Each structure stands twice: as structure tokens, then as C-alpha cells.
Amino acid sequence: MTSAASRSGWPEHWQGGAKAAPRRQPLSRERIVDAALRIVDAEGMDALSMRRVGQELGTGAASLYAHVGSKEELLELVLDQVYADIELEPADPARWQEQVKRLLRTSRDALLSHRDLARAAVVANVPVTPHAMDIAEAMLAMLRAGGLDEQTAAYGVDLLGLYTTATAFEASTRGGDDTEAFGERIRDYFATIPAERYPMMTSMAAALTRNVGDERFEFGLDILVAGLARQAPGGGA
Amino acid sequence: MTSAASRSGWPEHWQGGAKAAPRRQPLSRERIVDAALRIVDAEGMDALSMRRVGQELGTGAASLYAHVGSKEELLELVLDQVYADIELEPADPARWQEQVKRLLRTSRDALLSHRDLARAAVVANVPVTPHAMDIAEAMLAMLRAGGLDEQTAAYGVDLLGLYTTATAFEASTRGGDDTEAFGERIRDYFATIPAERYPMMTSMAAALTRNVGDERFEFGLDILVAGLARQAPGGGA
DNA sequence: AGCTGTCGACGAACGCCGTTCGTCACAACG
């Protein structure tokens, strides 16, 4: 009809050539994942919607569904790309504990370097994407190199991954805009709670609200790795 | 106009008297929280919306905002009510480790007895509601009774709470409809992944997918509590 | 008793969201 005439009948070189399709670089999984990660970095997880990703690519939300299936799948892909940057080293029985700690620190840093992306990691708890499985595989190798039996290593990798993603999420919600303001708000709140009902919490307010760098994270890390090591033959010394 | 005429002009006894306001029991925070918890129990967190809560109470979503402020606040109230049922015992230095474990098991059970309510607990990580703070207070007392210094106890209560809510959430997503079908699906998936890239995971599939009751949870619990105990003077024996 | 002020209830609407559908331009292929 009219539309057909005005569309195909129109001089195509008007929008053909090298001008009309300047940003018509074809969509792809990779471009979509990159755009999504860019949005998370710039505006946080709350701003990440299919419409927003489409807009970032100069198109609409519907176009994305030819490549990603669902938002959940997109989040998995974004997470996997972040995990892809984590470098893995082969397990060394002599220093497996430090290797494990290092790997978890790196994973945590990778998550925290993308705003509150850790929120997605908490929900998608079971690692099914390639690079997430690479990390689990490497960690399993380290735990086994440390002499842990199969079941302990299996539970251990689950426990360590849970701890890392959960603390990363916790840290990302805390330090949202500015960490110091959050700490102050918390301390103010502590000053208002009734001391007679919560004697412990009020008297320990300083210790409870302390948040110096990664001290909290390292504290749990030490306990977990040491606890796992003690399960190994000769590891309890 | 028409509506005014049909409302005030209409015989009020038609809907007045003792019949028209049969369910017009006035709204209240408590009734709203109860309704929300009922919905979570019956249909899960996905079904919990302000509109759905309103419907449960024979009204609309807008009416709720005179009592709860936001959905987030409602979730906090629901969580707090669940925490209210957890019974706390005074700290006993002689058996503090078992007390802590017991308290965490009870908390986990409380969360798991309400479908996937644990999802809300993961997001609202910092306990600010009264009963949540009661639990933290009790746990702090137990850790201090065990001889832990202030900072260790403070980090410890955070670590233990994080572990409990995170594992509860994990468990609630797994056993959504029926746990066995989930396990089978996982095992099927393991059979498809390439053994040459993931030799550890494929060879340890049985250990990784094992999920016998609370064995997983108890495994981490033992490590954490033992690890904390070792921080206390004389606890490392 | 009558008036008035206050407040809860509530329908409607706003601006989002994820996702689906039908259409349509266009490139590759016969």
C-alpha cells in the first residue's frame, strides 16, 4: 500500500550508501552483553532493563530477543564475561591455601568493580556458564591438591563461592553512593536503639560498624580456608 | 454527578446496617503483614505484590500505603514477624557453640518454612527490625560468652547471619516445586558438560550434586563455629 | 443536633517493566 510504495519506491540510495546505516552495525550477543555491562558500570543494576539496553544500541527492546532469550539469560552472559577476566593458575599443593584465597579475592574484586553486579551473582547461585565453571573447576583442583576428599572439596567450593558472592553483594549495597555516609548513618542509627533491650549491640557499636577495607572479608576467608584445611589429613596442625 | 447521586442518593440501608460492612474490618499493619505472609506461604515470593495483598484483604493496593510506606518496608515487617517466632535462650558459656548452632538452625528452619521468603532476607541483609536485632543480640551474647573478643564476635555474628540466610535462600530456590526433579535435572546437565575441560567437575559429579537433608548446611556450620571458637583464648585445642 | 475537620479507603492513572506478535526490509539463494 502506501507504506510499501513510500518505502520500497523511495530512492534507496537516500538511506542506502554509506550514510543511512551508520549505526546499523548488526546486533550480536557480544554487543548486547557489552552494552549491558556498560550500563551496569555507569548506572547500576537498577537501571538495567531490556529497553535501556536496546536504547544503548540504538534500537528497541524487542530486537534483543533474537539473541538472548530472556533478561535472566542476559544477566548470566554478563556475569560470565566478568568471570572471563579472572586469571586462573594451575593448582599447586604446596601453596593451595593461598591460591584459593587469591582466587576468591580476585573474584570478589571482579564483581565489585562493576557496581552492584554482585546482585545478579547472588541470584544465579549455581554456576552453569563456561567461565564460572572454569573457576569452580580451578577451585576444586586446588582443594583436592590440598588433600581434601571429594565430598569435602565439593561442599567447600560451594561454601566458598557462596561466601564470596554474598559478601560482594553485601559490600556493593553498602558502599552504593559513598561508603562513609553509609557508615555514619549506621552509627547514628545505633545511637537511637534502646540500650536496655540491646546491651550487647549498643556497647559493641564500634566493633559492629567497623568496616576497614577488606578486613571483614579476610576474616571470614581465613576461617573458611583454615576450616577446610583442617579436614585434610595432616591439615589440622 | 451520577456517581454522587447513585452513592449518597441511594438507600443507604441497602448496604448500611450490619450487612454491607461485613469484611470492612479496618485495615492495619498487622492484618497487612499477615495477609502478605499468607500469600508467600501459599504462592511464593513471585506472587507477592501490593495488588495481590490488597486483593487478599478485599481492597486495592493503594489502601495499603496508609500503613506500610513501601513494599520494601512490608517485606521487612513480614521478615520480622517470622523472626519473632524464634525462641531465644540466655547465653551459657558452657555450651555456647551448640547454642549458636541451634539458633542458626532454628533461623534457617523459620525461613525455609515460608517458601522462598529467604529471598527477602538476602536483600535486607542488615538487621534493623526489632526481632532481627533480638536474634543478633542473643548471638552476640553467646559469642562473647565463648570468650571471643568484641571485634571477633562482631564479625562472627555478621558471618553467621550471612551464611544462614544465603544457604536458606539457596535451598529455597533449589527445592522450589520438587527437590528430586531439580537434582535429576542437575545430574542430567552434568552428563552433558565436556569432560576434557572440566575433569574435576565431571569426575566429582556425585559429590557435587549430593544434597542429603541439611548435611550441606551442617558442614559449613561446623567449620564456621569451630573457626570462631579457635579465635577464643583456649579455644584452639 | 449540627457543623466541620481529619483521615482512611479507594479508583484511576503514571511510568515503568519483561515479553510476544505481526510486519517488513533485505540479503542470500535458486
Next chain:
DNA sequence: CGTTGTGACGAACGGCGTTCGTCGACAGCT
């Protein structure tokens, strides 16, 4: 040159949390 398949895309669907303005009922005062 025709056919066919495929990705892009606008529009729409149903749902969400929340806000706004109105309205009715009741408390307290005169």
C-alpha cells in the same frame, strides 16, 4: 528475477510499585 528465510522493530499485553484526588465516615467541638 523470484523466493524464502531471518533479523529488526513498532505496537501492544499484562503486570508492577507508587501517587493523586476524591469521597465518605466518623470525632470532636459549638
